[in-house]
Amino acid sequence: xxxxxxxxxxxxxxxxxxxxxxxxxxxxxxxxxxxxxxxxxxxxxxxxxxxxxxxxxxxxxxxxxxxxxxxxxxxxxxxxxxxxxxxxxxxxxxxxxxxxxxxxxxxxxxxxxxxxxxxxxxxxxxxxxxxxxxxxxxxxxxxxxxxxxxxxxxxxxxxxxxxxxxxxxxxxxxxxxxxxxxxxxxxxxxxxxxxxxxxxxxxxxxxxxxxxxxxxxxxxxxxxxxxxxxxxxxxxxxxxxxxxxxxxxxxxxxxxxxxxxxxxxxxxxxxxxxxxxxxxxxxxxxxxxxxxxxxxxxxxxxxxxxxxxxxxxxxxxxxxxxxxxxxxxxxxxxxxxxxxxxxxxxxxxxxxxxxxxxxxxxxxxxxxxxxxxxxxxxxxxxxxxxxxxxxxxxxxxxxxxxxxxxxxxxxxxxxxxxxxxxxxxxxxxxxxxxxxxxxxxxxxxxxxxxxxxxxxxxxxxxxxxxxxxxxxxxxxxxxxxxxxxxxxxxxxxxxxxxxxxxxxxxxxxxxxxxxxxxxxxxxxxxxxxxxxxxxxxxxxxxxxxxxxxxxxxxxxxxxxxxxxxxxxxxxxxxxxxxxxxxxxxxxxxxxxxxxxxxxxxxxxxxxxxxxxxxxxxxxxxxxxxxxxxxxxxxxxxxxxxxxxxxxxxxxxxxxxxxxxxxxxxxxxxxxxxxxxxxxxxxxxxxxxxxxxxxxxxxxxxxxxxxxxxxxxxxxxxxxxxxxxxxxxxxxxxxxxxxxxxxxxxxxxxxxxxxxxxxxxxxxxxxxxxxxxxxxxxxxxxxxxxxxxxxxxxxxxxxxxxxxxxxxxxxxxxxxxxxxxxxxxxxxxxxxxxxxxxxxxxxxxxxxxxxxxxxxxxxxxxxxxxxxxxxxxxxxxxxxxxxxxxxxxxxxxxxxxxxxxxxxxx
Numbered sequence: 001x002x003x004x005x006x007x008x009x010x011x012x013x014x015x016x017x018x019x020x021x022x023x024x025x026x027x028x029x030x031x032x033x034x035x036x037x038x039x040x041x042x043x044x045x046x047x048x049x050x051x052x053x054x055x056x057x058x059x060x061x062x063x064x065x066x067x068x069x070x071x072x073x074x075x076x077x078x079x080x081x082x083x084x085x086x087x088x089x090x091x092x093x094x095x096x097x098x099x100x101x102x103x104x105x106x107x108x109x110x111x112x113x114x115x116x117x118x119x120x121x122x123x124x125x126x127x128x129x130x131x132x133x134x135x136x137x138x139x140x141x142x143x144x145x146x147x148x149x150x151x152x153x154x155x156x157x158x159x160x161x162x163x164x165x166x167x168x169x170x171x172x173x174x175x176x177x178x179x180x181x182x183x184x185x186x187x188x189x190x191x192x193x194x195x196x197x198x199x200x201x202x203x204x205x206x207x208x209x210x211x212x213x214x215x216x217x218x219x220x221x222x223x224x225x226x227x228x229x230x231x232x233x234x235x236x237x238x239x240x241x242x243x244x245x246x247x248x249x250x251x252x253x254x255x256x257x258x259x260x261x262x263x264x265x266x267x268x269x270x271x272x273x274x275x276x277x278x279x280x281x282x283x284x285x286x287x288x289x290x291x292x293x294x295x296x297x298x299x300x301x302x303x304x305x306x307x308x309x310x311x312x313x314x315x316x317x318x319x320x321x322x323x324x325x326x327x328x329x330x331x332x333x334x335x336x337x338x339x340x341x342x343x344x345x346x347x348x349x350x351x352x353x354x355x356x357x358x359x360x361x362x363x364x365x366x367x368x369x370x371x372x373x374x375x376x377x378x379x380x381x382x383x384x385x386x387x388x389x390x391x392x393x394x395x396x397x398x399x400x401x402x403x404x405x406x407x408x409x410x411x412x413x414x415x416x417x418x419x420x421x422x423x424x425x426x427x428x429x430x431x432x433x434x435x436x437x438x439x440x441x442x443x444x445x446x447x448x449x450x451x452x453x454x455x456x457x458x459x460x461x462x463x464x465x466x467x468x469x470x471x472x473x474x475x476x477x478x479x480x481x482x483x484x485x486x487x488x489x490x491x492x493x494x495x496x497x498x499x500x501x502x503x504x505x506x507x508x509x510x511x512x513x514x515x516x517x518x519x520x521x522x523x524x525x526x527x528x529x530x531x532x533x534x535x536x537x538x539x540x541x542x543x544x545x546x547x548x549x550x551x552x553x554x555x556x557x558x559x560x561x562x563x564x565x566x567x568x569x570x571x572x573x574x575x576x577x578x579x580x581x582x583x584x585x586x587x588x589x590x591x592x593x594x595x596x597x598x599x600x601x602x603x604x605x606x607x608x609x610x611x612x613x614x615x616x617x618x619x620x621x622x623x624x625x626x627x628x629x630x631x632x633x634x635x636x637x638x639x640x641x642x643x644x645x646x647x648x649x650x651x652x653x654x655x656x657x658x659x660x661x662x663x664x665x666x667x668x669x670x671x672x673x674x675x676x677x678x679x680x681x682x683x684x685x686x687x688x689x690x691x692x693x694x695x696x697x698x699x700x701x702x703x704x705x706x707x708x709x710x711x712x713x714x715x716x717x718x719x720x721x722x723x724x725x726x727x728x729x730x731x732x733x734x735x736x737x738x739x740x741x742x743x744x745x746x747x748x749x750x751x752x753x754x755x756x757x758x759x760x761x762x763x764x765x766x767x768x769x770x771x772x773x774x775x776x777x778x779x780x781x782x783x784x785x786x787x788x789x790x791x792x793x794x795x796x797x798x799x800x801x802x803x804x805x806x807x808x809x810x811x812x813x814x815x816x817x818x819x820x821x822x823x824x825x826x827x828x829x830x831x832x833x834x835x836x837x838x839x840x841x842x843x844x845x846x847x848x849x850x851x852x853x854x855x856x857x858x859x860x861x862x863x864x865x866x867x868x869x870x871x872x873x874x875x876x877x878x879x880x881x882x883x884x885x886x887x888x889x890x891x892x893x894x895x896x897x898x899x900x901x902x903x904x905x
Contacts, residue, residue, distance in 0.1 A: 082146035090787035099893030106172035108791035110798040111142035115170030124471030127385040149229035162642035164593025182223025185862035193902040201894025237293040238893025240440035242285035270361030289335035313397035331379035353424030368432035382681035383417040421463040439890040487579035503563040514559040562655040572597040591626035603673040662740035677681035695770035709754035763791035800824040817852035837878035867896040
């Protein structure tokens with residue numbers, strides 16, 4: 001593995017334009033019928049249209065409601081990013097960061113409600129955040145799809161309804177990913193792909209490289225496969241932000257020392273908050289700033305698969321997957337302190353000169369000020385996510401009736417980040433902003449020079465810390481099946497041992513003169529292509545010089561009190577019955593089952609140097625039913641019912657950081673290992689009309705009745721005995737004892753609790769897919785795939801009420817092209833949000849992607865791909881007191897172009 005890693009990095013270092021599209025090996029998309037004579041011609045449909053045929057067949061034959069994404073051909077997965085491929089499926093929307101898909105939202109549920117498996121076992125995958133959205137290292141259940149190169153996979157199934165044999169955990173559904181195996185396509189197969197990506201904002205070339213080779217030996221009794229995928233990605237996310245707006249009446253002692261000198265007030269401030277002076281109740285941008293988030297990313301993926309088939313009744317497989325995502329980030333922001341939050345010394349007392357109030361009378365849409373202090377933020381972050389999985393499985397046909405499937409696997413993910421962040425603070429100066437033209441402000445500094453190092457007064461250490469998240473899962477499964485004449489019975493056992501460990505540590509800060517450690521802004525074209533933004537360049541911290549002089553250090557204190565470990569052990573047993581029935585001219589397929597699972601949760605931490613451990617367990621009984629009625633040869637109707645569950649977020653289960661008020665008798669920031677999972681009663685009803693060859697119109701209605709959820713409440717109770725030793729050791733408690741003795745005094749706990757009030761998530765999905773083979777000539781090579789999803793529920797994180805997907809393609813043997821559009825409504829990020837906002841939301845973008853290919857001959861293929869054709873903006877905004885639209889972040893990442901070639905031999 002180390003040799004492979006070294007070899008890969010050498011390829012990148014020499015700027016080999018690269019990218020592999022991992023081979024996928026499938027049998028013919030259309031199985032030929034037995035020939036009546038030797039003259040019958042067998043037509044094999046391949047390419048993008050062939051992948052649609054295979055996915056449609058899988059959807060029609062499934063016992064439950066599901067969608068599939070198949071690799072088009074050897075070296076041709078439909079998208080460069082796994083999350084972006086999944087977003088083409090009805091009911092799926094994705095969240096993007098830094099212009100790349102990261103998490104998926106299935107049927108309106110936030111990412112933590114979707115369970116993800118790889119080669120048959122649930123896997124953890126987390127990474128650092130990539131953009132301005134405030135995301136840190138992922139310690140939740142949400143799966144970060146961008147950790148993996150899409151070239152590593154040849155099939156993805158999205159299970160929308162439950163069966164007893166599907167492991168519990170995903171109320172929204174389950175995403176099953178599969179890497180390639182040698183027996184998928186026996187014999188020798190090999191493919192090499194090279195791509196170069198160009199971003200019109202970074203003006204840099206990003207290489208993608210991939211290679212796959214597989215072969216079967218000894219009369220197809222043994223097979224081996226190896227693949228590797230490598231890519232570089234340069235990201236410039238540029239824009240303008242406010243770091244949230246805030247009403248000035250929340251500031252306490254006032255925002256500005258003296259407002260009597262205002263020369264003008266254009267517009268009339270409203271008195272909607274009851275302030276005697278309406279001016280004290282205006283929403284003001286806290287820290288209007290120019291934003292630059294730069295990332296240099298490397299992604300490496302390696303798969304290996306060994307298969308042994310001693311006879312037709314036995315198949316043993318070993319799958320290995322290794323992936324690394326490295327990110328080197330330099331972020332630069334120039335921010336002006338307009339809202340005084342108690343900054344020390346000379347950094348306060350901004351004096352307003354003129355104001356402009358918007359039509360609502362609530363928002364200070366423009367203003368000019370004297371004595372404003374600039375804080376220039378320079379952030380240096382290095383993050384790394386390493387994923388490894390090993391899965392050994394066996395399929396054994398015991399006799400004509402009985403079969404046995406075995407699987408044992410281990411997966412682990414280690415994601416860490418080191419961050420050093422400084423604020424260079426300036427002399428007071430003139431500053432004005434004007435948001436009246438849109439989402440980004442026009443700014444003016446007067447005579448103040450943003451590129452003069454002598455204007456810096458001092459440097460402040462904003463952050464010098466490391467964060468490390470380790471996730472692991474060990475899985476053992478056994479499935480036994482009996483095949484009758486018109487039914488089959490399956491039963492099985494499953495064991496999972498999951499663990500998440502989070503550690504954080506702080507480093508030291510050495511004061512220094514910032515004027516001696518500056519460097520010009522790294523890009524002369526800062527702000528190009530972003531309409532309405534004034535992004536003035538400024539000096540930034542010279543991290544290289546700071547490190548050379550020994551000022552920048554990575555010496556982190558080993559503070560075990562700032563960490564926690566949450567473990568889960570689950571044991572499950574299921575029984576499932578599948579049967580077929582003829583009902584007149586109709587054909588009914590049934591799936592009935594029940595799953596029982598026991599979950600044991602252990603939460604560990606060290607608080608005030610006292611170790612603490614809490615263990616809880618609970619049981620769930622999960623029945624399920626799927627009915628598929630083939631009304632005619634062309635129409636399939638489905639009905640499904642299931643009881644499903646999703647376990648609480650890991651942050652809600654940890655006990656690491658309680659905040660005890662020994663004089664106020666309060667406990668805050670407390671997790672709850674005793675939480676029960678979310679539980680839902682799910683009903684699905686669908687109609688699928690296969691009205692023409694390779695075509696379908698499908699309509700699906702679903703309702704998820706959430707009967708158990710989570711809430712945060714204030715609870716009056718004694719502090720749990722597990723906390724007593726750490727409290728008694730706390731110096732703050734010792735100084736106030738015995739006023740707040742936890743053994744006798746009730747405390748007000750702000751704690752996550754289960755909520756049984758219930759709510760429903762309802763929606764419908766509409767899908768249309770058809771090749772235009774009914775047309776004549778070249779028009780018959782066109783086709784369309786489109787879907788629409790509507791979800792109705794209480795406003796919850798990640799929920800877009802409406803989402804749309806549409807792909808128009810042209811596909812024939814030697815060349816083809818497609819254009820895809822993806823759109824989702826705005827969605828909630830946080831409620832209530834920071835700085836007094838009722839909500840914080842994210843703009844629902846419309847993404848357009850294009851791809852084309854040309855087969856030079858049987859071995860060589862050329863390709864063109866365009867990602868984010870229209871350079872869609874990313875925008876986060878707050879709603880103020882409920883009905884405002886106040887931009888927090890407004891940025892873009894540019895359009896990405898890929899030109900590539902692949903060779904199959």
